[in-house]
Amino acid sequence: MNIVNEIEKEYIKYEDIPFKAGDLVRVHVKIVEGKRERIQVFEGYVIAIKNSGNRKTFRVRRESYGIGVERVFPLNSPRIEKIEVVRRGKVRRAKLYYLRQRVGKAAQVKQRLK
Amino acid sequence: MRINMIANKVGMTQIFNEEGNVVPVTVIKVEPCSVVSKKTDEKDGYNALVLGFYNIKENKLRKSESGLFKKSNLTPKKNLKESRVLKEELDKFEIGQEIGIDIFKKDDWIDITGKSKGRGFSGVMKRYGMAGAKRSHGTHEYFRHGGSIGASAYPAHVFKGKKMPGRYGGTRVKIQNISIAAINPDKNILLVKGAVPGPNGGYITVSHAVKKHAVKV
Numbered sequence: 001m002n003i004v005n006e007i008e009k010e011y012i013k014y015e016d017i018p019f020k021a022g023d024l025v026r027v028h029v030k031i032v033e034g035k036r037e038r039i040q041v042f043e044g045y046v047i048a049i050k051n052s053g054n055r056k057t058f059r060v061r062r063e064s065y066g067i068g069v070e071r072v073f074p075l076n077s078p079r080i081e082k083i084e085v086v087r088r089g090k091v092r093r094a095k096l097y098y099l100r101q102r103v104g105k106a107a108q109v110k111q112r113l114k
Numbered sequence: 115m116r117i118n119m120i121a122n123k124v125g126m127t128q129i130f131n132e133e134g135n136v137v138p139v140t141v142i143k144v145e146p147c148s149v150v151s152k153k154t155d156e157k158d159g160y161n162a163l164v165l166g167f168y169n170i171k172e173n174k175l176r177k178s179e180s181g182l183f184k185k186s187n188l189t190p191k192k193n194l195k196e197s198r199v200l201k202e203e204l205d206k207f208e209i210g211q212e213i214g215i216d217i218f219k220k221d222d223w224i225d226i227t228g229k230s231k232g233r234g235f236s237g238v239m240k241r242y243g244m245a246g247a248k249r250s251h252g253t254h255e256y257f258r259h260g261g262s263i264g265a266s267a268y269p270a271h272v273f274k275g276k277k278m279p280g281r282y283g284g285t286r287v288k289i290q291n292i293s294i295a296a297i298n299p300d301k302n303i304l305l306v307k308g309a310v311p312g313p314n315g316g317y318i319t320v321s322h323a324v325k326k327h328a329v330k331v
Contacts, residue, residue: 003303004125004141011130030134055128079134 011054013076019058021046021096022089022109027060027073028081039081042071045089045109047096049075061099063107068100088112117197117217118321119144120167121304123228125314129296129305139295139305142226144320146214146302149207150194151182162198163207166191186210195319215302218294223326225290228311228318232284241282287311291323 019025026043044062047070051057056075061068073080089109099107124141131137150166164182168191175183175190183190186209218224238244238260246258260279264272289310296305304320312318 002124003143003301004127006301007129007141007298007303007305008127032133053127054130074130074136076130077134077136078130 005053008053008055011076017049017056017058017075018083019046019085020089021049021094022091022112023085024087024089024109025060026084026086027071028083029073030079030081043086044069044071045096045099047099049094061096063103066103115197115199115203116322116324116327117163117165117199117213118195118319119147119165119213119217120193120195121145121318121320123310123312123314123316123318124303126309131295137295137307138309139307140310142304142306142310142318142320144215144218144302144304146212148188148191149209149211149213150186150188150191151209152204152207153196154204155201160198161201161204162196163204165195165197165213166193167195168192193317197321215297215299215304218297218304218320218322220294220297222294223291223323224294224306224320225288225323226292226306226310226318226320227286227288228316230283230285230287230311231313233282235280236282237279238277241279242277244277291326 023046024043025046026041029040029042031038031040042060042062044060046058047061048059049056050059054076057072058075059070059072061070063069088111090112091109096109099109121142121144124143126138126140128136128138145168147165147167149163151164153160153162153164155161166188169189170192172180172190174192179194180190188210233240237258239246239258242260244260247253247256247261249257260277263276263278289308293307294304295307297303298305310318
């Protein structure tokens with residue numbers, strides 16, 4: 001194993017990612033306000049998972065008051081307290097950027113039933 | 115005391131710091147070196163430590179340097195580098211003594227010297243960041259040029275130092291005041307914040323920052 005991978009390994013929290021593109025997730029993010037720390041939840045569809053090693057990120061999209069909001073989270077960030085999977089999605093591709101063109105009900109992802 | 119260490123650039127990655135922020139880092143391998151000889155004021159006119167880096171076989175050694183290792187009875191080293199020190203500091207070191215990564219601490223400021231990647235004969239957009247020309251409105255055969263190089267009858271010549279295409283890169287570059295984001299003494303690994311000149315695997319010189327450490331480190 002090369003040295004860079006070895007260093008990255010120390011920061012990796014998840015060997016297997018607990019979710020896939022299309023899943024509805026709730027991301028619990030630690031937010032520091034001055035000295036106080038609180039947890040904010042961001043709920044939405046995972047529309048992309050990118051990069052590798054400790055640089056892996058995922059992009060979550062949600063609609064907030066009629067406006068699409070996307071956030072990119074570093075998967076291995078210590079600021080992420082917890083990632084809950086609310087619902088599995090049934091999708092046919094890894095990057096769901098087509099959801100950006102859709103609004104309302106069309107922007108939903110079908111549930112995957114096992 | 116400021117010691118110049120020859121090191122190896124491994125590559126770049128990113129880490130998370132205590133606050134949970136992402137820090138871009140360059141991975142540097144600093145292997146221990148040993149004091150090969152000393153330069154003294156009486157004999158050489160200045161005080162310096164001569165450090166040897168990277169072991170090599172005896173038959174790979176230059177003849178002119180072989181005497182140095184024969185005298186001190188040390189394993190031959192590939193590279194030699196001097197570090198200027200004060201006279202009192204010189205006495206603290208013995209010939210053969212090892213100096214390793216432990217001279218650096220986390221959050222120390224350092225300077226890094228390296229040889230930048232050679233980019234060959236480059237145009238002005240790459241070499242000096244000029245904007246180039248408009249791509250539309252009838253432009254033809256004039257996209258990546260630098261524009262006018264001067265006026266006409268006066269001054270009747272192109273000024274010296276005018277930025278033009280030419281050889282770019284492959285020169286000695288010094289990056290000052292970058293901080294150590296993390297350190298792993300067991301593996302001889304230094305993680306410094308930001309980029310460092312040269313290709314991955316290239317040799318660089320690491321020392322404490324001249325401008326941040328007014329007092330001798």
